[in-house]
Amino acid sequence: MIVAGEPSGDAHAAALVQALNKKTRIEYFGATGPLMRAEGVDTVVNSDELAIMGIIEVAQVFPRFIAAFRALKAAAIERSPDAVVLVDWPEFNLRLASSLHRRGMKVIYYISPQLWAWRSRRINRINRDVDLLLSILPFEAEWYKARGVDHVEFVGHPLAGEVKPRIGRIEFCKQHNLDPDKPIVSFLPGSRRKELERILPPMAAAIRKLRTTHPEIQPVIVVAPSRTIDETRQILASMNSVTMVHGQTHDALAASDAAAIASGTATLEGALLETPMVVVYKESAVNWHTLGRLITVPHYGLVNLVAGTEIATELMQTDLTPDRLVQELIQLLDPKRNRTAREELRRVRDLLGEAGASDRAADAILKFLAH
Numbered sequence: 502m503i504v505a506g507e508p509s510g511d512a513h514a515a516a517l518v519q520a521l522n523k524k525t526r527i528e529y530f531g532a533t534g535p536l537m538r539a540e541g542v543d544t545v546v547n548s549d550e551l552a553i554m555g556i557i558e559v560a561q562v563f564p565r566f567i568a569a570f571r572a573l574k575a576a577a578i579e580r581s582p583d584a585v586v587l588v589d590w591p592e593f594n595l596r597l598a599s600s601l602h603r604r605g606m607k608v609i610y611y612i613s614p615q616l617w618a619w620r621s622r623r624i625n626r627i628n629r630d631v632d633l634l635l636s637i638l639p640f641e642a643e644w645y646k647a648r649g650v651d652h653v654e655f656v657g658h659p660l661a662g663e664v665k666p667r668i669g670r671i672e673f674c675k676q677h678n679l680d681p682d683k684p685i686v687s688f689l690p691g692s693r694r695k696e697l698e699r700i701l702p703p704m705a706a707a708i709r710k711l712r713t714t715h716p717e718i719q720p721v722i723v724v725a726p727s728r729t730i731d732e733t734r735q736i737l738a739s740m741n742s743v744t745m746v747h748g749q750t751h752d753a754l755a756a757s758d759a760a761a762i763a764s765g766t767a768t769l770e771g772a773l774l775e776t777p778m779v780v781v782y783k784e785s786a787v788n789w790h791t792l793g794r795l796i797t798v799p800h801y802g803l804v805n806l807v808a809g810t811e812i813a814t815e816l817m818q819t820d821l822t823p824d825r826l827v828q829e830l831i832q833l834l835d836p837k838r839n840r841t842a843r844e845e846l847r848r849v850r851d852l853l854g855e856a857g858a859s860d861r862a863a864d865a866i867l868k869f870l871a872h
Contacts, residue, residue: 502573502576502577502580502582502586503517503518503529503530503531503532503533503537503542503585503586503587503588504531504532504546504548504573504588504590505531505532505534505537505548505588505589505590506534506548506551506589506593506594507534507589507590508534509589509692509766510534510589510590510612511533511534511535511536511537511548512534512536512659513611513612513637513659513859514533514537514542514586514588514611515534515536515537515539515540516663517586517588517611517859517862517863517866518537518541519540519859520859520860520863521863521866521867522540523860524863524864524867525867528543529541529542529543530542530543530544530545530576530582531543531544531546531573531576532544532545532546532547532548532551532569532573533546533547533548534548534549535549545572545573546573550565551565551566551569566593569593570596570597570600573597574597574600574601577601577604577606581606582606583607583870584606584607584608584609584866584869584870585597585601585606585608585609586609586610586611586866587608587609587610587611588611589611589614591623594614595614595626595627595630598610598626598630599626599629599630602629602630602631602632603630607632607633607869607870608630608631608632608633609632609635609866609869610633610634610635611635611862612635612636612637613634613635613636613645613653614627616645617640617641617644618806621648624645624648624649624650627645627650628649628650631652632652632869633652633654633866633869634650634652634653634654635653635654635865636654636655636656637655637657637659637858638658638803638806638853639807639852639854640807640809641653654865655854656854656858656861656862656865657853657854657855657858657861658769658853658858659862660766660769660773660858661773661850661853661855661856661858662855662856662857663856664751664770665751666751666752666754666755666756666774667749667751667752668752669755669756670685670755673749673752673753673755673756674756677721677744677746678744679721679744680719683717683718683719684717684718684719684758684759684834685718685719685721685757685758686711686718686720686721686758686759686761686830686834687720687722687753687757687759687761687776688701688704688707688708688720688721688723688761689723689725689750689754689761689762689763689767690704690722690725690733690763691725691763691765691767692725692727692728692763692767693727694728694732696763697728697732697736698736699784700763700781700782700783700821701722701733701736701737702736703781703821703822703823703826704722704761704781704826705736705737705739705740706823707761707826707827707830708743709740710823710824711827714827715831718834719744720743720744721744721753721757722737722743722744722745722746723745723746723749723750723753723754724745724746724747725750726747726750728747729747730747733745750767750770751774754770754771754776755774758833758839759777759830759833759839760776760777760778760779761778761826761830762778762779762780763780763781763782764780764781764782764801764802764803764815764817768780768803768804768813769804769849769853771804771846772849772850772853773853775843775846775847775850776846777813777833777838777839777842777843777846778804778813778842779813779816779826779829780802780804780805780814780816781815781816781817781821781826782801782815782816782817782818783817783821784818800815801815801817802815807849807853808845808848808849808852812842812845812846812849813842814829
């Protein structure tokens, strides 16, 4: 059984299924996104509509989560899987782990919950309900071991060695009518609808300002795979003739001189491509003031957490203004600052480990099952 509930979790789970299928024959079922379904995982719960963050947002669709939980629990009891692999999505998956582990099922947690960032007391549940914990960030395994979790293994980040552009800057510019000799700045507003609604407007205002103050800069809006160009255009109703790309995140980042990236996995994609970036985010006031107080780490962006220091400026909530964003992006376009940023991102790339994380995770799971 395999359960993922976010677009990034769906991608990591699908890569894990691919790696396992190369090594042995396994039947899969669980909560799936489009990539897992493409790998043939039998869908008990379609998780596409459950990728929701925030107190109010989750409360509005809470019955969906209850129904999904019950369906997965019933399927697990009926099918009695050899192992339950839970991928990220801790608010849901830790509860499922508790329910299924009590019934004697073996629980493997892939993409270990970020307890080091907030609500660290949940580590007791990891100790009680998880038989094997697989971490993907370099500092996580030691953090868990220092707190008594011995059944943890660092396998490396699934994106390491996998994030590569399919085409070069010249070809990217040719496809999108851009001038390769002029600066390109990419804007990545996130993978959730609410992120588009909150982060895209200040990005759009920054683009309008750049067109006035720095007309040589070519802005590109990079639409996440889980979103569409049409819904992005609806939010940008007042803006015409801005370049948008879909399904070319890595190509766009690799071709860019700088980028504004919504906090999340995409910041690590930018780091692996050595694209100087500003990390941005904007939440509802309720979520920010309620959930934000629970965060105990000094940085929000994954790229900074891996680096151990702020190598990419973070513009969070009220700091995310068009003027600040323009200011930070212009600084990143300075040749000396740009070179320094790329050197710092190269160090993050090295820290994320070598290619083959999905294979190592698959090996760890098969070794666990063999025992």
